[in-house]
Amino acid sequence: MTTRRFTAAVELPHTAEQAFTYLVDPRNRPQWQSSLLSVDVPADEEPHLGQAWSELTAVGVRPHLVVTEFVPFRTWAERGTWRGVEASLRLRFTALGSGCRVQAEGEVTGTGVYAVAAVSSGVLAGRAIAADLRKAGRLIAERA
Template sequence: MSGRRFSAVVDLPVTSEVAFRYLCDPRNRPEWQSSLVSVDAPADVEPHLGQAWRETTAVGVRPHMETIELTPFRVWTERGSWRGVSATLALHFTDRAAGCRVRAEGEVTGRGVWVVASTAAGLLAGKAIAADLRKAGRILASRAKQ
């Protein structure tokens, strides 16, 4: 098995509580995560430890996802798997004077023929998650103005 770690840090113009509530809810993901087309998660279930859902990506990958860590307004971690690829993503939230800082850390691993795909995904992941988090910040800032 081979893995590729990634990270990103983004400052958002909202509190940790606001950012956490939005980012850890899988139902919001297609709105801010550029690689997603849809999320299959129950509409009436609040985010919780052990929550599972399935995503459909723009390239047709359909990973099974699960929340594996949830400390309100501080840390949220997910794990996903699809065929020979698995990934983890942890979001760490810290309040700041003008909003909050979100530190994303993760790893994409692959086995067998999936090593090349997982390495490529890991190389792109840091920049992609940073761009997606900035988009989430713009969405949340525009809602705060309403």
């Protein structure tokens, strides 16, 4: 088993409530997550603890995900699995005078032949998530 941890942080010119509401809704993810093509979640299902869905990534991977932590406007976490790979992501939202900070932390673990995929995706994850969060910030501004 191989594990790779990652972190990223961005400051957004939006309230923690605005950022949380947009970022934790899986239905919004294809708009801002660069590696994602689509999600399979009921259109009318609001985000909640235990929410489950599947995704289709740009490289054809179809992970299944579940929300493992849900504290409105403060913390949200998910765990995803696909074959021999498991990934976790936690977002923490901190109010700032002119917006909020979103701190992302997580890890990718792979077993057997999937260990290489876990390490390579973990190496790229921090920068990719930071770029995706900045894109989300721009999209939140467009919606306002």
